[in-house]
Amino acid sequence: MDPADFRRHGHELVDWIAEYLEHPEKYPVLARVKPGDISRALPGEAPEDPESFGAIMADFERVLVPGLTHWNHPGFLAYFAITASAPGVLAEFLSAALNQQAMLWRTSPAATELEEVALGWLRSLIGLPPAFEGVIYDTASIATMHALIAAREAALPSARSMGLAGRDGVPRLRVYTSQQANLSIDKGMIAIGLGLDSLRKIPVDDEFRMRVDALERAVAEDRAAGILPIAVMPTVGTTVTTSIDPVPAVADLCEREGLWLHVDAAYGGVAAMLPSHAHVLAGADRADSLVVNPHKWLFTPFDLSAFFCRRMDVVRAAFTLTPDYLHPEPGEIKNLMDTGVQLGRRFRALKLWMILRSFGARGIRDHLGRHIALAQQLAGWVDAHPDFERLAPVPLSVVCFRWKPATRSLTEAELDAANGRLVDEVNRTGDVFVSTARVAGHVAIRIAIGHLRTTEVHVRRAWDLIRNCQPQTSS
Amino acid sequence: MDPADFRRHGHELVDWIAEYLEHPEKYPVLARVKPGDISRALPGEAPEDPESFGAIMADFERVLVPGLTHWNHPGFLAYFAITASAPGVLAEFLSAALNQQAMLWRTSPAATELEEVALGWLRSLIGLPPAFEGVIYDTASIATMHALIAAREAALPSARSMGLAGRDGVPRLRVYTSQQANLSIDKGMIAIGLGLDSLRKIPVDDEFRMRVDALERAVAEDRAAGILPIAVMPTVGTTVTTSIDPVPAVADLCEREGLWLHVDAAYGGVAAMLPSHAHVLAGADRADSLVVNPHKWLFTPFDLSAFFCRRMDVVRAAFTLTPDYLHPEPGEIKNLMDTGVQLGRRFRALKLWMILRSFGARGIRDHLGRHIALAQQLAGWVDAHPDFERLAPVPLSVVCFRWKPATRSLTEAELDAANGRLVDEVNRTGDVFVSTARVAGHVAIRIAIGHLRTTEVHVRRAWDLIRNCQPQTSS
Numbered sequence: 001m002d003p004a005d006f007r008r009h010g011h012e013l014v015d016w017i018a019e020y021l022e023h024p025e026k027y028p029v030l031a032r033v034k035p036g037d038i039s040r041a042l043p044g045e046a047p048e049d050p051e052s053f054g055a056i057m058a059d060f061e062r063v064l065v066p067g068l069t070h071w072n073h074p075g076f077l078a079y080f081a082i083t084a085s086a087p088g089v090l091a092e093f094l095s096a097a098l099n100q101q102a103m104l105w106r107t108s109p110a111a112t113e114l115e116e117v118a119l120g121w122l123r124s125l126i127g128l129p130p131a132f133e134g135v136i137y138d139t140a141s142i143a144t145m146h147a148l149i150a151a152r153e154a155a156l157p158s159a160r161s162m163g164l165a166g167r168d169g170v171p172r173l174r175v176y177t178s179q180q181a182n183l184s185i186d187k188g189m190i191a192i193g194l195g196l197d198s199l200r201k202i203p204v205d206d207e208f209r210m211r212v213d214a215l216e217r218a219v220a221e222d223r224a225a226g227i228l229p230i231a232v233m234p235t236v237g238t239t240v241t242t243s244i245d246p247v248p249a250v251a252d253l254c255e256r257e258g259l260w261l262h263v264d265a266a267y268g269g270v271a272a273m274l275p276s277h278a279h280v281l282a283g284a285d286r287a288d289s290l291v292v293n294p295h296k297w298l299f300t301p302f303d304l305s306a307f308f309c310r311r312m313d314v315v316r317a318a319f320t321l322t323p324d325y326l327h328p329e330p331g332e333i334k335n336l337m338d339t340g341v342q343l344g345r346r347f348r349a350l351k352l353w354m355i356l357r358s359f360g361a362r363g364i365r366d367h368l369g370r371h372i373a374l375a376q377q378l379a380g381w382v383d384a385h386p387d388f389e390r391l392a393p394v395p396l397s398v399v400c401f402r403w404k405p406a407t408r409s410l411t412e413a414e415l416d417a418a419n420g421r422l423v424d425e426v427n428r429t430g431d432v433f434v435s436t437a438r439v440a441g442h443v444a445i446r447i448a449i450g451h452l453r454t455t456e457v458h459v460r461r462a463w464d465l466i467r468n469c470q471p472q473t474s475s
Numbered sequence: 476m477d478p479a480d481f482r483r484h485g486h487e488l489v490d491w492i493a494e495y496l497e498h499p500e501k502y503p504v505l506a507r508v509k510p511g512d513i514s515r516a517l518p519g520e521a522p523e524d525p526e527s528f529g530a531i532m533a534d535f536e537r538v539l540v541p542g543l544t545h546w547n548h549p550g551f552l553a554y555f556a557i558t559a560s561a562p563g564v565l566a567e568f569l570s571a572a573l574n575q576q577a578m579l580w581r582t583s584p585a586a587t588e589l590e591e592v593a594l595g596w597l598r599s600l601i602g603l604p605p606a607f608e609g610v611i612y613d614t615a616s617i618a619t620m621h622a623l624i625a626a627r628e629a630a631l632p633s634a635r636s637m638g639l640a641g642r643d644g645v646p647r648l649r650v651y652t653s654q655q656a657n658l659s660i661d662k663g664m665i666a667i668g669l670g671l672d673s674l675r676k677i678p679v680d681d682e683f684r685m686r687v688d689a690l691e692r693a694v695a696e697d698r699a700a701g702i703l704p705i706a707v708m709p710t711v712g713t714t715v716t717t718s719i720d721p722v723p724a725v726a727d728l729c730e731r732e733g734l735w736l737h738v739d740a741a742y743g744g745v746a747a748m749l750p751s752h753a754h755v756l757a758g759a760d761r762a763d764s765l766v767v768n769p770h771k772w773l774f775t776p777f778d779l780s781a782f783f784c785r786r787m788d789v790v791r792a793a794f795t796l797t798p799d800y801l802h803p804e805p806g807e808i809k810n811l812m813d814t815g816v817q818l819g820r821r822f823r824a825l826k827l828w829m830i831l832r833s834f835g836a837r838g839i840r841d842h843l844g845r846h847i848a849l850a851q852q853l854a855g856w857v858d859a860h861p862d863f864e865r866l867a868p869v870p871l872s873v874v875c876f877r878w879k880p881a882t883r884s885l886t887e888a889e890l891d892a893a894n895g896r897l898v899d900e901v902n903r904t905g906d907v908f909v910s911t912a913r914v915a916g917h918v919a920i921r922i923a924i925g926h927l928r929t930t931e932v933h934v935r936r937a938w939d940l941i942r943n944c945q946p947q948t949s950s
Contacts, residue, residue, distance in 0.1 A: 014485035038588035067585030084574035092571035099559035110542030113513035121521035163670025172641035193668020195638025
């Protein structure tokens with residue numbers, strides 16, 4: 001594709017994307033294809049000869065678009081609703097063209113330093129002190145894995161060279177999180193050689209928050225059994241109900257016990273930008289590390305996970321290596337390759353910087369506040385309806401509830417099945433996409449509000465569909 | 476930014492990028508800023524109020540562009556030269572707008588299935604059999620880490636639950652690679668709890684290839700010492716000299732010894748698309764896993780690393796978890812979140828698919844062959860010049876050599892210093908960017924040819940600059 005063609009196709013693509021972002025509602029939110037439909041519709045081998053961009057885009061529209069689940073649809077109310085905002089999409093376009101690979105400062109001073117600047121802005125907006133240094137990873141899973149590695153290295157600095165296997169005198173290690181934690185912690189435990197059994201999931205209270213009394217007992221029990229506690233990982237905004245673990249009390253315990261405190265604020269952390277919700281990060285200033293995901297609730301195209309750490313020296317001590325073919329500048333220069341597993345780092349900071357400037361702090365707060373208010377409104381509708389039962393508090397922008405008719409007596413199994421069918425039926429309309437989750441043992445309808453263009457119209461549409469589905473699901 | 480603004484700024488950005496891709500040579504390849512220049516030029520806090528896209532772009536041009544090292548400049552001849560090709564850039568733009576998060580099949584059937592299709596195309600192009608299943612990760616570092624985890628789990632399936640620490644009867648484990656291997660293997664060893672000491676770096680022959688006799692002795696020694704060998708990781712295209720380890724002989728040994736064979740073909744693997752170079756992947760069909768990076772030498776904007784595995788069941792057995800809030804479809808459906816640490820997966824397959832179609836297999840082979848021929852041409856110039864010494868064979872598209880005047884006797888230390896100064900001086904011109912590396916103990920000038928728009932003009936320019944630098948460097 002020569003430069004003239006790039007320009008022409010680029011302009012065509014801008015128009016396609018503008019149309020897409022303007023009218024996402026012309027597509028069903030949840031893809032309607034069957035497994036294998038896409039792969040069967042495509043050739044088994046790459047073409048031998050070049051094909052035109054027009055032909056490729058025609059296949060994109062014909063074969064791939066029906067296979068998209070539209071995360072950018074304002075009726076997307078499942079999992080965590082995310083947004084590729086317009087400035088974020090433009091920034092990714094620019095970043096792709098610049099193709100920066102910021103492994104060393106010299107290979108992209110702009111990407112290296114803008115990462116520091118943009119993360120500094122974000123840190124300040126959510127109220128963390130400057131003692132936290134930031135680094136951008138792709139996902140919270142990778143950020144969490146690095147937190148686990150840092151905790152492991154802090155407790156056992158010889159692990160870097162000697163590892164964990166076949167060593168005398170190295171005890172079993174233990175990490176604590178709540179029963180409501182995200183499975184990225186489980187995955188990290190598997191990856192770094194600690195194993196799932198070394199993760200102890202602490203029970204939660206009736207609002208799905210980690211019970212610090214149970215945590216204290218678990219740590220004491222483990223110490224008594226010769227197991228070495230190394231870290232506690234509370235969550236600010238758990239994945240099912242967005243419950244907020246009592247970080248200040250956990251921080252007290254971590255200080256007393258000398259444990260690494262990592263706060264998983266991947267979803268909930270940005271809410272601290274609102275004066276009304278600054279408390280969600282209470283105690284986080286005492287954490288060793290914290291993750292917050294701009295690609296969740298900060299309108300940033302996937303992927304961009306921000307990892308803040310008060311002890312980045314521990315991460316650097318683990319990962320700094322100087323091979324024969326790279327010559328880092330001496331002195332105080334930061335090289336991003338030293339802060340983690342990945343040598344290569346793409347220019348993700350560009351989109352965060354453009355988004356923060358384009359919205360301004362005020363613009364972001366307005367949207368976050370609007371989403372939280374919409375969730376409260378929905379919670380109010382649920383609470384006021386005799387045939388629905390709310391299953392969890394709504395501290396942020398997610399509402400978990402279920403259909404439970406006031407006038408009929410159904411077993412728990414019948415209720416679970418009926419709510420599952422209800423959600424399937426609602427999703428089949430294509431107008432909205434909501435997910436289910438298990439809350440306190442019940443199948444819950446889970447509505448997550450977080451897309452930039454989601455308004456009361458979409459939330460009300462979901463609620464109307466859910467209410468009107470009742471007759472079918474109760475048969 | 477409303478839809479009309481997106482359209483307007485999108486068109487402006489297409490023109491900016493088209494101009495950038497058309498005339499990269501108006502910028503110095505290597506950024507000329509000093510550490511801190513960028514961060515000092517930007518405010519310490521995010522703006523409170525929204526700013527216009529025009530204002531943001533003005534700052535981008537004023538502050539950030541001088542801090543870019545231009546990986547997309549045809550004079551970029553350092554590290555591995557990579558390209559954000561035009562179809563790849565457009566695909567990333569589209570992918571950002573679609574904002575697919577392909578953790579589950581249902582959350583993006585198109586991204587999930589296109590990943591399988593595009594990787595199938597690539598697998599076939601490089602001559603791997605269909606027994607290899609593919610998955611896309613961000614970087615080769617992460618792919619390699621997963622290969623290490625798979626090797627660990629295959630040798631010790633209880634590691635997933637019980638980990639490595641504090642267990643009786645678990646021996647020390649050992650992984651083997653060559654002294655020329657990429658440090659992503661070291662980082663992976665640290666991350667997954669095996670530790671650097673568990674990585675044994677096998678000596679190389681005089682063409683920088685892993686010595687299989689030494690490997691055999693090392694494995695036997697370790698077994699005799701009660702250490703459990705688990706994996707060998709040869710390289711196809713090492714990072715310094717692009718040497719190619721003898722994979723067939725390593726595969727023989729791995730079969731005899733029951734070791735996981737992972738081939739690091741991150742850079743060199745794509746060369747197997749050329750009939751003349753199919754041999755570089757000889758024996759790789761017998762590997763357990765292999766990594767090849769389209770973002771290195773397949774004109775794909777960073778990041779996209781392809782991991783092929785004959786035993787993806789081992790990876791899945793390690794990482795499959797089913798939490799309360801996700802409901803994978805039953806049956807044969809693939810969910811990308813099960814193949815690794817990262818839960819979230821972005822739509823990287825789109826760019827690989829668009830690039831393979833846009834170039835066609837023939838177009839890609841033409842460029843790879845052209846780059847290899849340019850490297851041979853440069854090697855010929857070096858060999859013919861009395862004052863330069865080639866330091867390694869040139870199996871692919873990288874040439875390592877040094878200035879060593881025929882008529883003067885200089886110490887090794889003087890030669891090292893002179894070659895280092897020479898490279899600095901050449902890079903200061905801004906016309907080209909070449910790197911140094913240590914080859915057989917000497918400081919080498921290392922020229923990597925891999926950018927799509929690099930032609931004989933750029934290689935000759937680099938060679939002329941290097942030749943003309945002689946007087947200054949020998950003073």
